[in-house]
Amino acid sequence: MVKLIIDNKEIEAEEGKNLLQACLDNNIYIPNLCYLHGMDNPPASCRMCFVEIEGEHKPVTSCTVRVKDGMVVKTDTPDIRQLQRTALQLLLSVHDVDCAHCPANKKCELQRIAKFLKVGLKPKRLELLLKEPEIDDEHPLLDYYPNRCVLCGKCIHVCKTKLGQPLLAFARRGFYTTISFYGEKPASDLNSSCKNCLACVEICPVSAITLKNDSDQIAEA
Amino acid sequence: MNLASNENPDQLFSAIYEEAKRRRNAFKEADVPKIHIGMATCGIASGAIETKNAFETVLAERKIEARIHTVGCIGHCYAEPVVIIDNPGFPPIFYHQVTPGKAKMLVKYFLEKGDPLFEHLLGAMEENDLIPAVTDFPRFRQEKRVVMEKCGLIDPEDIYDYIAEGGYLTLVKALKLPPEDIITEVKNAGLRGRGGAGFPTGKKWELARTAKGQQKIVICNADEGDPGAYMDRTILESNPHLVLEGIAICAYAVGARKAVVYVRAEYPLAVKMVAKAIEQAKDLGLLGKRILGSSFDLEIELFRGSGAFVCGEETALIQSIEGNRGMPIHRPPYPVQNGLEGQPTVINNVKTLASIPHILDKGATLYRETGTEKSPGTAIFSVVGDVVHPGLVEIPMGVSLRTLIFDICGGIPNKKDFKAVQIGGPSGGCLPADFLDTPIDFDSLTQAGAMMGSGGMVVMDEDTCMVDVPRYFLDFTQNESCGKCTFCRIGTRHLLNILERITRGEGHEGDLEQLEHLSEEIKKGSLCGLGKTAPNPIITSLMYFYDEYEAHIKEKRCPAGMCRPLTAYYIDLDKCARGCDACVGSCPVEAIFTTSNRKKGVDQSLCVKCGECVVACPPEYNAVMKVSPPDLAPIVERPVDD
Numbered sequence: 001m002v003k004l005i006i007d008n009k010e011i012e013a014e015e016g017k018n019l020l021q022a023c024l025d026n027n028i029y030i031p032n033l034c035y036l037h038g039m040d041n042p043p044a045s046c047r048m049c050f051v052e053i054e055g056e057h058k059p060v061t062s063c064t065v066r067v068k069d070g071m072v073v074k075t076d077t078p079d080i081r082q083l084q085r086t087a088l089q090l091l092l093s094v095h096d097v098d099c100a101h102c103p104a105n106k107k108c109e110l111q112r113i114a115k116f117l118k119v120g121l122k123p124k125r126l127e128l129l130l131k132e133p134e135i136d137d138e139h140p141l142l143d144y145y146p147n148r149c150v151l152c153g154k155c156i157h158v159c160k161t162k163l164g165q166p167l168l169a170f171a172r173r174g175f176y177t178t179i180s181f182y183g184e185k186p187a188s189d190l191n192s193s194c195k196n197c198l199a200c201v202e203i204c205p206v207s208a209i210t211l212k213n214d215s216d217q218i219a220e221a
Numbered sequence: 222m223n224l225a226s227n228e229n230p231d232q233l234f235s236a237i238y239e240e241a242k243r244r245r246n247a248f249k250e251a252d253v254p255k256i257h258i259g260m261a262t263c264g265i266a267s268g269a270i271e272t273k274n275a276f277e278t279v280l281a282e283r284k285i286e287a288r289i290h291t292v293g294c295i296g297h298c299y300a301e302p303v304v305i306i307d308n309p310g311f312p313p314i315f316y317h318q319v320t321p322g323k324a325k326m327l328v329k330y331f332l333e334k335g336d337p338l339f340e341h342l343l344g345a346m347e348e349n350d351l352i353p354a355v356t357d358f359p360r361f362r363q364e365k366r367v368v369m370e371k372c373g374l375i376d377p378e379d380i381y382d383y384i385a386e387g388g389y390l391t392l393v394k395a396l397k398l399p400p401e402d403i404i405t406e407v408k409n410a411g412l413r414g415r416g417g418a419g420f421p422t423g424k425k426w427e428l429a430r431t432a433k434g435q436q437k438i439v440i441c442n443a444d445e446g447d448p449g450a451y452m453d454r455t456i457l458e459s460n461p462h463l464v465l466e467g468i469a470i471c472a473y474a475v476g477a478r479k480a481v482v483y484v485r486a487e488y489p490l491a492v493k494m495v496a497k498a499i500e501q502a503k504d505l506g507l508l509g510k511r512i513l514g515s516s517f518d519l520e521i522e523l524f525r526g527s528g529a530f531v532c533g534e535e536t537a538l539i540q541s542i543e544g545n546r547g548m549p550i551h552r553p554p555y556p557v558q559n560g561l562e563g564q565p566t567v568i569n570n571v572k573t574l575a576s577i578p579h580i581l582d583k584g585a586t587l588y589r590e591t592g593t594e595k596s597p598g599t600a601i602f603s604v605v606g607d608v609v610h611p612g613l614v615e616i617p618m619g620v621s622l623r624t625l626i627f628d629i630c631g632g633i634p635n636k637k638d639f640k641a642v643q644i645g646g647p648s649g650g651c652l653p654a655d656f657l658d659t660p661i662d663f664d665s666l667t668q669a670g671a672m673m674g675s676g677g678m679v680v681m682d683e684d685t686c687m688v689d690v691p692r693y694f695l696d697f698t699q700n701e702s703c704g705k706c707t708f709c710r711i712g713t714r715h716l717l718n719i720l721e722r723i724t725r726g727e728g729h730e731g732d733l734e735q736l737e738h739l740s741e742e743i744k745k746g747s748l749c750g751l752g753k754t755a756p757n758p759i760i761t762s763l764m765y766f767y768d769e770y771e772a773h774i775k776e777k778r779c780p781a782g783m784c785r786p787l788t789a790y791y792i793d794l795d796k797c798a799r800g801c802d803a804c805v806g807s808c809p810v811e812a813i814f815t816t817s818n819r820k821k822g823v824d825q826s827l828c829v830k831c832g833e834c835v836v837a838c839p840p841e842y843n844a845v846m847k848v849s850p851p852d853l854a855p856i857v858e859r860p861v862d863d
């Protein structure tokens with residue numbers, strides 16, 4: 001065990017432990033979307049979990065830092081908060097904010113982070129950029145909503161963990177990057193592979209992958 | 222100490238060297254003309270194959286004996302196809318733009334009759350009493366060729382041509398040195414990586430050498446994706462063995478037995494040249510197992526990348542070799558700690574590795590005589606855009622931008638003024654005229670807000686819109702973003718959208734603050750170098766050309782007259798010649814009509830602002846005017862019965 005100081009509070013953690021995890025375990029919340037407990041190499045792609053570490057001249061993503069003895073960490077500086085707010089506003093600028101009709105409502109990570117950072121869900125400063133089509137329904141069981149998705153990649157990660165060869169992948173590039181089903185298998189194979197799993201549906205922090213018709217049921221309910 | 226030799230590499234190599242010398246002498250001493258034709262991609266694009274065919278046909282027809290020697294690129298793009306003729310009794314002469322017709326003439330007049338056709342030559346390749354030497358031109362005089370010394374002079378497909386020039390001798394020398402000494406020499410030379418960031422090469426090698434791992438790997442980065450940049454391609458096409466020799470020395474120094482050359486598949490000729498060079502070097506025992514009888518083994522593989530800009534980023538490059546989607550991953554760990562296949566991996570740029578044989582051959586002290594204290598050696602730029610003599614230029618570090626653009630590359634064509642220069646490709650910045658005296662070195666360019674980058678340089682004249690330029694680069698980076706991280710994926714898209722709006726005349730208050738704010742945040746928040754540098758063209762143009770942005774937003778005016786929605790063409794009725802119809806036929810949309818007094822007018826509602834009428838209007842009238850904002854164009858009514 002080593003000692004480190006986070007937001008002026010002394011904390012003990014295992015040497016080499018993931019710093020983000022160490023903070024979360026000690027009830028210090030740092031907004032994050034793409035990190036999962038136990039990941040060897042977190043993707044560090046959501047760019048939310050920034051902290052300042054004494055001796056480093058720039059903010060760093062806490063999910064890529066390992067705990068060291070004597071480390072002094074700040075999670076709540078104005079710079080950090082501004083960076084996190086910008087990241088969130090960017091994500092919201094491509095997000096179809098329609099919480100009432102979304103199965104993730106009230107358990108949505110974006111809602112949680114927005115509340116934590118005191119950011120409105122409909123940022124006025126950035127233009128809203130939504131994609132077409134709204135739903136990718138090619139999977140026999142599941143629907144994918146690109147305008148909800150934050151591209152955290154958790155679904156790919158859990159699918160890969162379960163199957164070795166994931167049935168989900170990032171597709172396209174840049175702004176048009178999306179999650180695509182199938183991997184290398186034909187669509188007809190998905191039914192049997194996916195029916196008893198649904199790990200991707202469960203892990204998705206924003207209900208971008210749902211069982212077919214899930215959202216309609218909510219709307220009707 | 223860790224000497225690789227248990228046999229004497231000198232002895233084994235000397236047989237190879239003797240053979241190279243023998244071939245070279247046979248070629249040189251043959252009492253026939255030698256015709257050296259530049260056949261790299263740029264030469265071929267300008268018609269070098271047709272030129273070569275023409276030479277062959279005419280030589281055969283006229284029964285003249287001559288040797289055709291295909292060489293790489295000498296870097297003088299404006300002069301392609303380039304031919305150097307070495308006719309006994311004359312100094313070697315440099316001919317420019319040698320079309321098949323010119324080739325025939327050269328055979329007929331120069332080879333047959335001894336008339337060197339002064340009107341077609343650029344100069345002699347060496348000082349002499351007969352023909353002015355090319356060194357009279359600043360382009361030749363002020364360049365300092367270290368890496369490109371042999372480019373365009375030797376046949377890249379013939380390993381003996383390289384060896385006859387002293388090639389692979391430095392590898393032989395290296396194999397007799399302890400690897401640590403080589404690293405020390407590279408460190409003392411102060412070599413900094415030419416891939417963009419300028420990281421000290423010796424230090425990188427040392428880190429790799431001392432890193433723990435079962436085996437070490439060397440990667441030569443030839444992804445080269447900057448728009449308008451072609452330094453690495455040219456070197457690989459013109460002197461691939463120089464790069465292989467550099468790789469071999471690096472591998473020996475860091476203790477690697479495997480190396481990969483990562484070339485984009487869009488460079489088919491470079492791919493071919495490297496593949497052939499690897500084969501030839503293997504055949505002579507200069508690569509492969511027990512190189513020159515030593516205990517040093519090295520396999521060099523060629524990997525063809527599919528041409529994504531982001532795959533030039535070292536972690537994405539490794540992902541791509543491993544068969545994954547080319548997405549960068551967080552550093553540290555750096556590739557020198559944990560790279561390809563999890564092994565310590567040195568990734569160096571083509572130019573970095575190509576500098577190594579020279580450094581080891583001449584020594585660190587001599588290498589440092591060129592360049593500046595903190596940026597020793599030479600810089601290679603592909604200078605393109607609005608310059609008289611575009612091309613590849615190798616200059617000592619520390620030369621000013623002014624010297625490079627105005628002396629070496631001949632300045633701005635068509636009597637226009639210089640406006641800005643974009644250095645460092647899409648990740649770099651635009652510098653205005655005030656910065657022309659900035660020395661070209663890693664630190665000065667970074668300080669000015671641009672960056673050395675890998676060697677892309679775009680010169681822009683007064684007609685360039687400084688809002689449109691960053692728009693162009695953002696369009697590029699936004700397309701090339703891998704989509705992994707939030708800031709780059711979404712942030713650059715917003716930047717591009719705002720710039721597009723401004724160039725359409727739809728900018729509004731707050732846009733510039735938003736551009737500034739987002740740019741800073743994207744720089745800070747992005748995962749890899751692509752996102753971290755993508756806003757640079759915006760940041761620098763806002764810094765140096767703020768008033769142009771304001772003109773677009775507040776006055777709906779494009780000062781350079783480039784942004785179509787913000788400009789209009791009209792016909793000056795005082796200048797327009799009654800009865801002249803030259804412009805009418807040039808208009809693709811029939812926007813030009815005849816006025817009641819038989820002059821011409823432009824129907825603004827139809828005009829697509831292509832500018833064809835400007836070209837069509839006879840110079841003696843010069844009546845078509847371009848204005849911005851568009852409402853400055855006087856309204857000329859179309860006659861009702863027209």
Ligand SMILES: Cc1cc2nc3c(=O)[nH]c(=O)nc-3n(C[C@H](O)[C@H](O)[C@H](O)COP(=O)(O)O)c2cc1C
Nearest residue numbers: 414415416442444445533534535569570573750751
């Ligand atoms: C988006 C991006 C593209 C890059 N493209 C290239 C490239 O085409 N060639 C290159 O040598 N380095 C490129 N780099 C830099 C490499 O990551 C790496 O720093 C370099 O190859 C190291 O070589 P050096 O030490 O010899 O400079 C790129 C970096 C980024 C962020």
